[in-house]
Amino acid sequence: xxxxxxxxxxxxxxxxxxxxxxxxxxxxxxxxxxxxxxxxxxxxxxxxxxxxxxxxxxxxxxxxxxxxxxxxxxxxxxxxxxxxxxxxxxxxxxxxxxxxxxxxxxxxxxxxxxxxxxxxxxxxxxxxxxxxxxxxxxxxxxxxxxxxxxxxxxxxxxxxxxxxxxxxxxxxxxxxxxxxxxxxxxxxxxxxxxxxxxxxxxxxxxxxxxxxx
Amino acid sequence: xxxxxxxxxxxxxxxxxxxxxxxxxxxxxxxxxxxxxxxxxxxxxxxxxxxxxxxxxxxxxxxxxxxxxxxxxxxxxxxxxxxxxxxxxxxxxxxxxxxxxxxxxxxxxxxxxxxxxxxxxxxxxxxxxxxxxxxxxxxxxxxxxxxxxxxxxxxxxxxxxxxxxxxxxxxxxxxxxxxxxxxxxxxxxxxxxxxxxxxxxxxxxxxxxxxxxxxxxxxxxxxxxxxxxxxxxxxxxxxxxxxxxxxxxxxxxxxxxxxxxxxxxxxxxxxxxxxxxxxxxxxxxxxxxxxxxxxxxxxxxxxxxxxxxxxxxxxxxxxxxxxxxxxxxxxxxxxxxxxxxxxxxxxxxxxxxxxxxxxxxxxxxxxxxxxxxxxxxxxxxxxxxxxxxxxxxxxxxxxxxxxxxxxxxxxxxxxxxxxxxxxxxxxxxxxxxxxxxxxxxxxxxxxxxxxxxxxxxxxx
Numbered sequence: 294x295x296x297x298x299x300x301x302x303x304x305x306x307x308x309x310x311x312x313x314x315x316x317x318x319x320x321x322x323x324x325x326x327x328x329x330x331x332x333x334x335x336x337x338x339x340x341x342x343x344x345x346x347x348x349x350x351x352x353x354x355x356x357x358x359x360x361x362x363x364x365x366x367x368x369x370x371x372x373x374x375x376x377x378x379x380x381x382x383x384x385x386x387x388x389x390x391x392x393x394x395x396x397x398x399x400x401x402x403x404x405x406x407x408x409x410x411x412x413x414x415x416x417x418x419x420x421x422x423x424x425x426x427x428x429x430x431x432x433x434x435x436x437x438x439x440x441x442x443x444x445x446x447x448x449x450x451x452x453x454x455x456x457x458x459x460x461x462x463x464x465x466x467x468x469x470x471x472x473x474x475x476x477x478x479x480x481x482x483x484x485x486x487x488x489x490x491x492x493x494x495x496x497x498x499x500x501x502x503x504x505x506x
Numbered sequence: 507x508x509x510x511x512x513x514x515x516x517x518x519x520x521x522x523x524x525x526x527x528x529x530x531x532x533x534x535x536x537x538x539x540x541x542x543x544x545x546x547x548x549x550x551x552x553x554x555x556x557x558x559x560x561x562x563x564x565x566x567x568x569x570x571x572x573x574x575x576x577x578x579x580x581x582x583x584x585x586x587x588x589x590x591x592x593x594x595x596x597x598x599x600x601x602x603x604x605x606x607x608x609x610x611x612x613x614x615x616x617x618x619x620x621x622x623x624x625x626x627x628x629x630x631x632x633x634x635x636x637x638x639x640x641x642x643x644x645x646x647x648x649x650x651x652x653x654x655x656x657x658x659x660x661x662x663x664x665x666x667x668x669x670x671x672x673x674x675x676x677x678x679x680x681x682x683x684x685x686x687x688x689x690x691x692x693x694x695x696x697x698x699x700x701x702x703x704x705x706x707x708x709x710x711x712x713x714x715x716x717x718x719x720x721x722x723x724x725x726x727x728x729x730x731x732x733x734x735x736x737x738x739x740x741x742x743x744x745x746x747x748x749x750x751x752x753x754x755x756x757x758x759x760x761x762x763x764x765x766x767x768x769x770x771x772x773x774x775x776x777x778x779x780x781x782x783x784x785x786x787x788x789x790x791x792x793x794x795x796x797x798x799x800x801x802x803x804x805x806x807x808x809x810x811x812x813x814x815x816x817x818x819x820x821x822x823x824x825x826x827x828x829x830x831x832x833x834x835x836x837x838x839x840x841x842x843x844x845x846x847x848x849x850x851x852x853x854x855x856x857x858x859x860x861x862x863x864x865x866x867x868x869x870x871x872x873x874x875x876x877x878x879x880x881x882x883x884x885x886x887x888x889x890x891x892x893x894x895x896x897x898x899x900x901x902x903x904x905x906x907x908x909x910x911x912x913x914x915x916x917x918x919x920x921x922x923x924x925x926x927x928x929x930x931x932x933x934x935x936x937x938x939x940x941x942x943x944x945x946x947x948x949x950x951x952x953x954x955x956x957x958x959x960x961x962x963x964x965x966x
Contacts, residue, residue, distance in 0.1 A: 330517060382632070491522065493515040497773075503712045504508045504780050 295473040309470065314350065314460070316469040318479045321346050321456040326487050333496025334448040337429045344370050345426065345453035346460065348419035354457065356415055360397070362421050365446060367396040370429040372434060382435075389431055512782025514773060523665070526748035527769045528530025533749060535767040538582050538667055548744040550737060551763045553755065557639040558582075565620045565637070570613045571601060574640070576642025581618055581628040587686040589628030592642065592656055606656060606683035614634050615808045643763060646729055646756040652676055656683025660696070660728060660754040660762070662735065663771055663783070664742040667795035669735050669805040670786040672696040673775045674703055674728060685753075687774050690717070694723050695779030699810030700817045701731025707777040708797060734762040735805065739798035741767065749787075808900040824928060828935025834897040842897065849931055853922035856905050858894060859912035862919065868892050868920075875906055899949065901928055 303309050306486040325342045328334040336342055349357040375385050397420055432440040459465055469476045493501070514523075534540045556573065559565045565671045573595060575873040593611055596602040603611040621635040622628070642657070649658045656677035663671045674694040675685035685691045687707070694703040706713040706723030715722055728734065736750040741764055751771035754762040758895070776783050789808055795801045826847050834842035843866070863869050880889055888966045890909040895902070905925040912918050 333516075408719060491515075491518045493510060493513055494517065497513070497515045498510065501513050501708065501776060504513065504782065505510065 295477070296471070299470070301472055312473075313453060313466045313469055316473055316476050317460045318343065318347075318464065319461065319477075319484075323480055323483045323487065324456050324459070325452055326484060328448070328452050330487050330490055331494060334452070335445050336448045336452060337426075337433070337445055340428055341429050342449050342452045342456065344422045346456040347452060349457040350421045350460065352415050352419045354454070357419070360415065360419065361402075361426075361450065363396060363400055364423045364426060366391055366428055367393045368430055369434070372431050372483030384429060386428060389427055390424060393427050397424070508780075508782040508785070512785035513776060514783040514787065516773070519770075519773065524770060527750070528746065528748075531746040532769045535745060535750065535769045536731065538580070538584070538766055539636070541767055541880060545741070545764055546746055548740065550741055550744065551757075551760050553578075553643055553757075553763055553765065554641045555638060556641055558638040559620050559624065559639070561624060562621060565617050565624065568617075570616060572893050573639070573931060577603075578640045578642050579616060579623070580640065582625040582638050583629045583633075583635050584623075584950060585628075585630060587684040587689060589619075589623055591616070591682050595716075606678075613809045614931040637938060643755045643760070644758040646758050648729060649676070649756065650727075652726075654679050654683070656681075656685065657755050659685040659765060660734060661751050661768075661771065661775065662754070663751045663775065664801075665749050666790050667742060667798065667801040668790040668793065668808075669698060669738050669802065670809065671775050671779055671781070671783055672698060673778045676912050687772065692723070693774060693778040694726065695775070695781070696728060697811040697814055698735075698808075699814035701728040701734075702726065702730075702813075702817065704779045704811060705778060707774055710774065710777070712777060712780070712860060725874075729756060730761040732802065734800045736798055737762055738887075739801040743798065747784065763945065777846070807868055807959065824930045825901060826932050826935070827899055827926075827929045828932055828937065830917075831898050831920070833919070835866065835919070836895040838870060838873065847898075847919040847921050847952050848917040849926065849929075850920045851923055851926065851931055853920055854909040855922040855924050856894070856913070857910045857920050857922065858892070858907040859915075859918035860909050861911075863892060863907075863909050868894065868925040869909070878908075899929065903928075 299312055303312065322339060325336065325339055328336065345357075345361065348360070352360065368389055373388045374390055378385065378388075387504070424493050430442060430446060432446055498505075531714050534544060539555075539558065542552060542555055542729070543591065556577065557568060559568060576594045578590060578592055581588070584590065592606045593603040593616065596604050599610075601613060603613075603616060605611050620637040623635055626632040626634045652658065653676045658674060658676045661673045661675060662669045672695075674696055675686050675687065676692040676694065677683045678690050679693060680690035682689070682954040687693045690709065692713075693707045695705045695707075696702065697704055703724050703726040706716075708717065713723060716850055734754055737754070741752045742750060747767065747769050747772070749769070751768045753765045753768065755765050757763050773783070786809060786866075795802065796802065802803065829849055831847055831849055833845055833847045835845050836842050843861075858868070860869075866871075869890065869892065875886050875891045875893055876888050879886060892908050892909055894907045895903050896905070897903070903925050905921075907919070
């Protein structure tokens with residue numbers, strides 16, 4: 294059913310790539326859930342890892358990583374500088390976003406001169422996605438410790454890279470496009486099974502290892 | 507020690523236990539003012555509330571000068587000890603306060619902190635909050651040297667009216683007087699039967715000694731343990747939460763006072779106790795517990811650590827004694843000697859054989875309390891009453907004993923009703939106690955020895 298509908302849509306001009314991504318994005322969400330519920334990684338919730346994966350998909354890993362590091366580095370620096378300015382949270386965050394945007398603009402302006410083509414050709418959406426990441430990152434730095442924020446960032450990056458790897462695998466894309474119904478049902482089943490898991494998370498086994506001897 | 511399936515993880519905590527907590531009950535635990543109201547209504551001891559500040563106007567109009575002694579300013583909806591300011595009125599400078607660690611605070615500093623709280627700096631999602639001012643308790647003398655800056659607290663997790671696990675939390679320098687583990691406080695596991703600490707956890711690591719000292723983390727007895735457990739169950743019943751932790755402070759005069767409730771207590775308590783929480787929760791699930799007292803008794807029976815039966819009676823606990831008890835009697839000089847005494851509920855007071863008392867040097871004037879004249883079948887007699895110091899079933903008693911001539915009788919000391927208050931007498935325990943019989947045979951030899959002595963004395 295779904296397969297036939299997809300085929301006719303593709304024939305009428307809907308991008309095959311877009312359909313594959315739509316089928317596979319829920320899988321990335323399931324991956325995020327798995328890393329939280331079963332492994333015990335914290336990350337930045339659901340939205341951010343999925344968004345970073347999406348950004349990687351449209352920029353490629355190299356440009357995406359550069360962008361990611363530039364955004365986080367600038368956000369951290371900006372926050373440290375703005376610490377001394379005593380204004381409320383939201384205006385301060387707006388200033389952080391301002392500085393992040395400015396630095397990315399600079400990078401884009403410099404990139405062609407350094408002949409890094411991949412950076413130069415980045416579209417606006419991945420950039421916006423990355424800038425929005427700033428908020429979660431800054432908030433974590435404020436509400437928790439810096440090391441927690443760094444840890445969560447690393448975990449987010451790991452999940453996003455893993456998600457990118459899975460989604461871009463030709464075999465996975467082919468399976469999704471040729472068995473769309475199964476892809477959808479299996480993803481849902483996976484979500485349910487992860488949700489039913491009540492055992493210890495992998496990180497908890499490590500945390501409580503002393504009791505277990 | 508524990509198996510994987512004994513340990514409670516975040517997933518199982520949410521799926522099996524947190525779901526049992528009703529939304530309304532949770533709101534009562536999260537709002538410290540509602541908690542206080544509930545505690546007051548149920549007459550459960552808690553630190554006194556000195557004031558509530560709900561807007562900037564109230565902060566500016568509040569008379570800080572009327573505060574005396576130690577105060578705590580904290581957010582009503584605060585989480586994890588954030589935004590809690592501990593201060594004490596300065597005794598030297600008028601109108602000034604001293605924070606934990608010695609920092610001087612003016613009234614304006616306190617006002618600013620209260621305003622921060624009201625603006626929601628420490629509340630969930632930065633929603634506007636209220637600030638509350640509470641009196642600081644007088645730290646129990648036992649913990650004054652152990653806790654740095656703040657007051658130690660005792661956390662008890664209660665489920666189904668049974669206390670299942672407990673932990674003593676000691677603030678450190680880096681936790682700024684707060685007892686929250688993730689802020690760097692020590693967590694010490696507590697044996698449920700005795701209230702004695704067992705293991706320790708610090709920064710998620712198990713510890714045996716307090717860092718940089720040779721002081722062990724185990725063996726610390728929590729004062730008023732039974733009372734604390736009973737209050738924890740009463741608090742659970744009043745809170746209507748199915749699964750919660752009750753946090754206590756230990757006041758020098760009032761004993762355990764309830765500081766706050768937590769409907770989502772952390773899991774590190776398992777590390778501090780080196781025991782799995784899930785197994786304990788499963789054991790008390792579904793048991794019919796009708797009174798708080800019963801819940802405490804169940805907890806003590808189920809979750810006693812191995813050492814607990816080696817510990818003597820603590821607090822109000824009554825020891826069971828048989829008809830014959832081996833007691834440790836303290837002579838005038840030297841170590842306690844073992845004597846087989848008879849527990850006699852028919853006698854009002856304790857009595858001791860005259861020759862035995864003389865041998866032990868207990869008839870010296872400093873031991874004699876008084877002499878009474880009384881009539882007996884033999885006419886008027888003077889009877890001495892002396893003070894004896896003896897240990898029975900691990901309990902030390904200072905008793906008065908009348909000195910009688912008991913030679914020829916099997917027992918040279920009788921423990922009367924007056925000194926049996928802290929014990930339960932089981933009249934069936936005559937032969938069943940091995941040690942009692944061993945002592946009787948020993949006693950037989952001692953009797954001959956004593957007889958020999960008496961002979962010598964007569965000669966003299």
